[in-house]
Amino acid sequence: MKLKLLALSCSLLLAVSSVRAQELVFTTASAKIFTHEELGGLIKQATHNAIGDLKIPAPVFEANYKKYERHLWREARPAIVQAFKWVESTSSASSREKTIGLYKQQLFRAVRDVVLGNPAFKNLVAFDQTDRILSFTNKMKVQRDGWIIVNETITIYNGNGNQSDRYLQTYPGPSRVNNDIQRGLERTFPTDYTNEHGLQTTVPFEVTGVTKNGQAENYKVVKYGNGYLVRIGSADVYLEDGLYEYELTYKTKFQLIFKQNKTELYWNVNGNGWIFTTDSVASTITFPAGAKIFEHACYTGVEGSTTRNCFGKIENDSTISFSSTQPLNSYEGLTVAAAIQPGIISAPSLADMSYNLAAANWQLTVVIFIVLIVFCINLFNWIKFGRDPRQGAIYPQFEPPQQLSPADAGFVYNQKYRPEQFSAALVDLAVKNAIRIDVKKEGNFFKKNTYTFRKAKEASQVKSFAKNTYEWNLESLYGINANGTYNPTLESLSDSLRKKLKANLQADSAGNQRRRGFFALNEGAASWGFGAWFIAFIFGIFVIAEASTYVPVITVVAVLFLGLVSQIVFRRIMPAYTKQGRKLMDDLMGFRMYLATAEENRFDKLNPPEKNLELFERFLPYAIALNCQQAWSAKFESILKAAIANKTYQPAYYSGDMSDNLSFTSLSESFSSNLSSTIASSSSAPSDSSSSGSDGGGSSGGGGGGGGGGGW
Structure with a gap:
């Protein structure tokens, strides 16, 4: 045979x-x-x-x-x-x-x-004398670990840059000039991509060899745009006209597409970034032994084109070759895709992909990292410093604990200074006849209260009380009007009270009580996080500015929002009572329970004090400081209603017309709330600031690889 x-x-x-x-x-x-x-x-x-x-x-x-x-x-x-x-x-x-x-x-x-x-x-x-690529051929070997070894053979013609008259006679059209190649070739390779979620991914790229006409050639790899540029040649060596064959070998990874039913290589062979025309492009892909190619496609043209002036030929189970069928113009390329059965090539591990994603999106990673670190440190600090001692049983108290002043009680209860504590101190002085508060309504259309502080008849007798309790000089208050506009005297008195309360009642920290105190704000344990959050915010701005989809934007906004909310929450919950402070707070809560509870019969068995005008006025400053003045006033509504109606009662703390007040509750509530807001405005200084491709669904330019190049 x-x-x-x-x-x-x-x-x-x-x-x-x-x-x-x-x-x-x-x-x-x-x-x-x-x-x-x-x-x-x-x-x-x-x-x-x-x-x-x-x-x-x-x-x-x-x-x-x-x-x-x-x-x-x-x-x-x-x-x-x-x-x-x-x-x-x-x-x-x-x-x-x-x-x-x-x-x-x-x-x-x-x-x-x-x-x-x-x-x-x-x-x-008709021969074109312009610089161009005569043939571009690559051979790719896919390794089992996912690495791809790529060997590119690029044959160029270095001409005089002009098209001859005979060429233009044969191929009529506009004359084209290209004389870019002087010293050698430049090849760009993209390594930074945007995935379907809008996040950046980076693939490794390593050049292993470059030759020109079979001899080793000088080259330099530099970062360029969204990838790398390989510059081949020497700065002081110029090429003569003629043919040159360059061979570039490199390796890359994370280029394969792993799906449940296939593993696919989707590759842009020569790239769509070449300024040169290319007479022919070819590619050969070799998968590991045991692979069986069952699906393939190819595309030509500019980026996004689905034209198929190309063909693919399966050489054997694991090897396939592709070729273009006509020359490619500038910025046109050949893209190929081939798929094999899954399991032949190892997919990247979750750790590798996570690290790659974190490194490629480093600004977003910094934002998330800062927010997480701040949260963890805040949580640690809260566990160490911010947790209050266990609350004891709360029983009604009919006297303020430990002879606290109203301002003291409000400061300990709120764990911070508030305008109500200043108002409570003023009312306390008025109740004790240290000052008299005159109230007048002023204005044409929108009337508002003006509070004038005057000397009371018994002021000299309680002058020492004001000095010892609030460290105030009463004479500085006389004649002061509080009408919502800034008053430096009121600001000075308020600031003095704030410093006194903080010095006497607030500890350095819950864990380090270097002086007597009932609670610690632990400001240093939480406030620093706002600075860290601001740094994360700056990085977030860069992420949003460079984002191509809504996913990074939504991620940054969500992370920053959660970080800010958690920071605010920790800032609020970080203050903690000391052991002595916890006991005092339990007593204060019991006292407030008595002030704020309207059902009087609940305390009958505990022998509460008899209700009278003196008791009401005595504890009203405490009710103001503890923000329960309305409930406290309601307890005395029935007793004082007749006295107000007959105009036989004039509060010690209030001098003014009460004819417009329908009830004592509304009078007290209106007075205390208006006084607090007026005091807050009057004691605040003004500010200068104003408010896949293998299944036929691909296109030219898709997939990995690609890039382009030119001469230099």
């Missing part, structure tokens, strides 16, 4: 040789002088001479001539036959040498006329 196949093959070769020989037999006489090999060589030489002025590189001419050789023989045959017959009719008496010379002369003329005059051979005679 093998012998029969060998005999058949020999017969076919003889037949082909016979046909080729017949194509080169022009006349009987010339066949006796020239062999068909000699005639074939003469026609090739004649063709080269005809286009010699075009300076076509020999490799280019050789490649093109092979494509047109048989066609040229057939097209030139009539002209050569006619020319040979003329030679035979005019040179019968000439010597053999002269006859051979005439044969060659006429053959060269006939071939030249056919080559230059027949449009079928325009690709032989």
Whole structure:
């Protein structure tokens, strides 16, 4: 059987040789002088001479001539036959040498006329002298661990940059100039991508070798845009016109698409960023042994194009080759895709992908990291410093604990200074006849209360009380009007009270009581987080500015919002009572229970004090400081209603017309709330500030790889 196949093959070769020989037999006489090999060589030489002025590189001419050789023989045959017959009719008496010379002369003329005059051979005679890529071929080997070894062979023509007149005559159109290649080639490779969620991903890229015409060549890799640029050549070495073959080898990872039913390589072969035209692009992909390619596709054109001027051919189960079918213009590329069964190639681990995602989105990572660290430190500080001692049983108390002043009680209860404590102190002084508060309504259309503090008759008797309790000089209050506008005296008194309360009642920290105190704000344990949050906010602005989808924006906003909320919460819950403070707070809560409870019969068995005007006025400052003045006033509504109606009662703390007040409750509530808001405004200084592709769904430019390049 093998012998029969060998005999058949020999017969076919003889037949082909016979046909080729017949194509080169022009006349009987010339066949006796020239062999068909000699005639074939003469026609090739004649063709080269005809286009010699075009300076076509020999490799280019050789490649093109092979494509047109048989066609040229057939097209030139009539002209050569006619020319040979003329030679035979005019040179019968000439010597053999002269006859051979005439044969060659006429053959060269006939071939030249056919080559230059027949449009079928325009690709032989019309050579583009601009810099361009003649062929771009890559070979990719996919490793089992996901790494891809890529070998790119880029054959370029470095010309004079202009298109010849003959080229423009053959291919009419606007003249194109490209003389970018001076020293060598530049190849860009993207490494930074945006995934479907709008987050950045980065792939590794490592050049392992560069050659020019088979010899090692200088190169430099620099960060460039969203990837790297490989600059090939030397700054002081300029290339002469001609062909150059560059070979670039590199490796990369995280380029494969892992799906449940397949593992896919979706690859932009030459990239859509080349300024040069490219005559042909080809790619070969080799998967690991055991892989079986079951799906493939290819695309050509500008980025996003779904044109398919290309084809793919499966060489074996694990190897496939792709080729473009027509030249590519500037910024056009070939993109290929091939899929194999899952399980052959190891998918990246969750740790690798997480690290890659965190590193690529480092600004977002910084935002999340800062917020998490701040939260953890705040939680630790709260556990260590901010947790209150266990609350004891709360029982009604009918006297303020430990002889606290109203301002003291409010400061301990709220764990901070508030305007109500200043108001409570003023009312306390009025109740004790240290001052008198005159209230008047002023204004044309929108009337508001004006509070004037005057000297009371018994002021001299309680002057020491004011000094000892509040450290105030009563004379500084006399004649002061509080009407909602800034008053420096009131601000000074309020600030003095705040400092006194803080010095006497607030500890340095719950864990380090260097002085007597009932609670600690632990401001240092939480306040620093606002500064850290602001730093995260700055990084968040950069993330939002560079975001291409809503996912990073929503993530940043959500993280910053949660971070700010948690910071505010920790700032509020960080103050903690000391052990002594917790006991005092339990007593204060019991006292407030008595002040704020309207159901009087609840305390009958505990023998509460008898209700009278003196009791009401005595504890009213405490009710103001503990924010339960309305409930405290309601307890005395029935007792004092008649006195107010008969105008036989004038509060010790209030001097003014009570005819507009329908009830004592509304009077007390209105007075205390208005006084507090007026005091707050009057004691605050003004501010200057105002308020996949393998399934056919891909396109050119998609997938990994890509980039582009140019000359330099």
